[in-house]
Amino acid sequence: xxxxTESARGRLTRERVLQAALELVDAEGLDALSMxxxxxxxxxxxxxxxxxxxxxxxxxxxxxxxxxxEAHRRLDEGRPARTVRAELHRIGRTLLDVASSHxxxxxxxxTRLLAVPLAxxxxxxxxxxxxxxxxxxxxxxxxxxxxGAYRAFSGxxxxxxxxxxxxxxxxxxxxxxxxxxGLHRLRTDFPYLRxxxxxxxxxxxxxxxxxxxxxxxxxxxxx
Amino acid sequence: xxxxTESARGRLTRERVLQAALELVDAEGLDALSMxxxxxxxxxxxxxxxxxxxxxxxxxxxxxxxxxxEAHRRLDEGRPARTVRAELHRIGRTLLDVASSHxxxxxxxxTRLLAVPLAxxxxxxxxxxxxxxxxxxxxxxxxxxxxGAYRAFSGxxxxxxxxxxxxxxxxxxxxxxxxxxGLHRLRTDFPYLRxxxxxxxxxxxxxxxxxxxxxxxxxxxxx
DNA sequence: TTCGTGGATATACGGTGTATATGCACGGCG
DNA sequence: CGCCGTGCATATACACCGTATATCCACGAA
Numbered sequence: 296x297x298x299x300t301e302s303a304r305g306r307l308t309r310e311r312v313l314q315a316a317l318e319l320v321d322a323e324g325l326d327a328l329s330m331x332x333x334x335x336x337x338x339x340x341x342x343x344x345x346x347x348x349x350x351x352x353x354x355x356x357x358x359x360x361x362x363x364x365e366a367h368r369r370l371d372e373g374r375p376a377r378t379v380r381a382e383l384h385r386i387g388r389t390l391l392d393v394a395s396s397h398x399x400x401x402x403x404x405x406t407r408l409l410a411v412p413l414a415x416x417x418x419x420x421x422x423x424x425x426x427x428x429x430x431x432x433x434x435x436x437x438x439x440x441x442x443g444a445y446r447a448f449s450g451x452x453x454x455x456x457x458x459x460x461x462x463x464x465x466x467x468x469x470x471x472x473x474x475x476x477g478l479h480r481l482r483t484d485f486p487y488l489r490x491x492x493x494x495x496x497x498x499x500x501x502x503x504x505x506x507x508x509x510x511x512x513x514x515x516x517x518x
Numbered sequence: 519x520x521x522x523t524e525s526a527r528g529r530l531t532r533e534r535v536l537q538a539a540l541e542l543v544d545a546e547g548l549d550a551l552s553m554x555x556x557x558x559x560x561x562x563x564x565x566x567x568x569x570x571x572x573x574x575x576x577x578x579x580x581x582x583x584x585x586x587x588e589a590h591r592r593l594d595e596g597r598p599a600r601t602v603r604a605e606l607h608r609i610g611r612t613l614l615d616v617a618s619s620h621x622x623x624x625x626x627x628x629t630r631l632l633a634v635p636l637a638x639x640x641x642x643x644x645x646x647x648x649x650x651x652x653x654x655x656x657x658x659x660x661x662x663x664x665x666g667a668y669r670a671f672s673g674x675x676x677x678x679x680x681x682x683x684x685x686x687x688x689x690x691x692x693x694x695x696x697x698x699x700g701l702h703r704l705r706t707d708f709p710y711l712r713x714x715x716x717x718x719x720x721x722x723x724x725x726x727x728x729x730x731x732x733x734x735x736x737x738x739x740x741x
Numbered sequence: 742t743t744c745g746t747g748g749a750t751a752t753a754c755g756g757t758g759t760a761t762a763t764g765c766a767c768g769g770c771g
Numbered sequence: 772c773g774c775c776g777t778g779c780a781t782a783t784a785c786a787c788c789g790t791a792t793a794t795c796c797a798c799g800a801a
Contacts, residue, residue, distance in 0.1 A: 306748075306749090307748080307749085329787080329788060329789080330788080330789060330790080331787080331788075331789090339749075339750090340749065340750050340751080341750095341788095341789085341790085342749075342750070342751085342790075342791095343748075343749050343750075345790075345791095346747080346748055346749080347748095350789080350790080351788095351789065351790090398632060399632075401628065401632060402625055402628045402629040402632060405624065405625045405628040405680055406625040408680060408681075408684045408685070409621060409622075409624060409625060409680065409683060409684055409685060410685060411685060412685045412686060412687060412688040412699075412700060413684075413685065413686045413688070413699065413700070413715065413718070414688045414699060414700030414701060414703040414704050414715075415688060415700065415703060418705060421704070421705075421708055421711060422708070424708075424710075424711050424718075425708040425709070425710050425711040428710040428711055428713075428714050429709075429710040432710055432713075432714075438713075438714055438717050439717060441714060442714055442717045442718050443722060443726055445718075446678075446681050446682070446718075446722050446726065447726070447730050449677075449681055450674065450677035450678040450680065450681040450682075450730070451673065451674065451677055451730075452677070453676075453677040453680055453681065454672075454673035454674055454675070454676040454677020454678065454680070455669075455670075455673040455677065457628055457631060457632065457673065457676055457677070458631075458669050458672055458673035458676065459669070459673075460632060461631045461632055461636075462631070462632060462633060462634060462635045462636065463635060463636045464635060465635040465636070465637045465638060476636065476637060477635060477636070477637030477638065478637060480637040480638060481637050481644070482641060482644075485644055485645070485647075485648040486648070486652075487647075487648050487651040487652040487655055488644060488647050488648040488651055490655075490661075491651050491655075491661055491664060491665055492636065492637075494661050494662060494665045495636070495647075495665050495668075495669075499666060499669050503666055503669065503670070506737055506738075507670050507673070507674075507734055507737060509737070510733040510734050510736065510737035511730055511733050511734065513733060514729055514730060514732070514733035515729075529779075529780095530779080530780085552756080552757060552758085553757075553758065553759080554756080554757075554758090562780075562781090563780065563781050563782080564757095564758085564759085564781095565759075565760095565780075565781065565782085566779075566780050566781075568759075568760095569778080569779055569780080570779095573758080573759080574757090574758065574759090
């Protein structure tokens with residue numbers, strides 16, 4: 296059986312393992328990811344994965360690493376913007392873009408951020424603070440402000456991504472908007488929410504993201 | 519054995535189940551939560567839990583519900599602030615406070631926010647948007663702005679909580695700051711991060727939270 | 742050609758979520 | 772008082788999970 300629908304092309308690789316894991320998670324969600332299932336997708340036995348990742352946690356770490364790698368690849372391909380502010384927009388929009396391509400991985404970055412100490416995070420993840428802090432300090436922002444601005448930046452990107460990607464539609468196929476949102480399920484004692492839910496159905500998009508980002512960068516006096 | 523170190527006091531209750539789950543997760547993290555372990559903590563067999571929660575997912579939903587219940591309880595106990603802006607500060611600080619009391623539950627709210635459609639979320643969770651949207655619309659903010667402001671508010675609260683609670687210390691017991699941060703692990707090609715990591719070791723605290731919140735609310739012209 | 746090495750497999754163990762069937766204590770009614 | 776039905780707790784069982792361990796085998800170097 297040298298050819299199958301899956302794999303069969305040569306040896307296993309950390310990259311192939313993580314790529315398959317990302318495809319699986321994107322397609323079926325985090326719960327679908329098990330070592331056995333992942334191995335099956337690669338046409339291999341479960342234990343073979345342990346030569347390329349030291350545990351399932353390692354695979355999950357690899358997933359968040361991958362989305363940061365992708366973000367940096369996109370950023371490196373494009374040319375840097377001319378002003379600090381424009382470059383922060385470019386970085387933020389890229390991160391938001393990558394995040395919305397892999398929404399199921401987003402909770403994972405929250406989890407790992409809270410669990411893994413800074414110095415132990417993958418290199419691709421650490422490139423982000425280094426990139427932003429470099430941008431700021433080279434522009435003459437002092438240490439304390441730079442750190443504050445970076446925290447505001449990363450907090451806003453993460454929070455906005457989650458809020459913008461949050462599930463709001465209940466029955467996507469129903470023609471009636473109120474039913475599509477599932478408003479009939481809403482208890483009557485949420486009058487304001489009920490009234491504004493249709494307005495919430497459409498996300499804020501990039502416009503609101505940039506608006507908030509600018510407000511924050513102004514507050515931290517980023518040039 | 520009518521008395522043990524655990525439970526034995528009467529029948530099971532959804533409240534008792536969730537309370538025990540929250541204590542377990544706070545003490546030992548999300549990975550420690552299994553139906554069997556939770557049941558054991560309550561002095562009961564695993565399947566007994568299924569009379570009070572329809573699945574493990576239901577228990578997890580209950581956990582995020584609990585932290586919202588706690589936030590609303592605190593808000594209802596205190597008296598509302600006199601201005602919209604001050605009330606938003608009060609709500610935001612309360613949420614941040616509750617989140618940092620239960621850091622292990624935080625990734626869960628990210629997950630559920632992304633997975634559960636708005637109308638299916640627990641009542642306690644929906645009280646938050648209703649509360650904030652009510653506050654804004656009663657103050658005369660129009661629909662679109664109110665929704666935008668709410669999204670900015672919730673995104674900032676969530677993102678800031680994650681960033682502020684993120685793990686940064688590597689070896690808490692080491693006297694040497696650089697080692698405590700694990701800087702020796704940092705690859706040398708992150709010069710900016712390396713230089714500013716000590717500054718990052720202390721969180722932004724409530725001050726930076728309020729600063730960002732005000733900047734955002736200004737941008738959405740909240741009075 | 743032989744041998745060592747490193748990746749893939751085979752097997753096994755304890756733990757997990759939960760469907761199903763059984764046991765049982767309690768409150769309402771004769 | 773005695774009966775029974777109802778609903779909660781238990782017991783058992785199954786498929787699946789992560790992974791430790793031992794085995795096997797194909798390959799490149801000597």
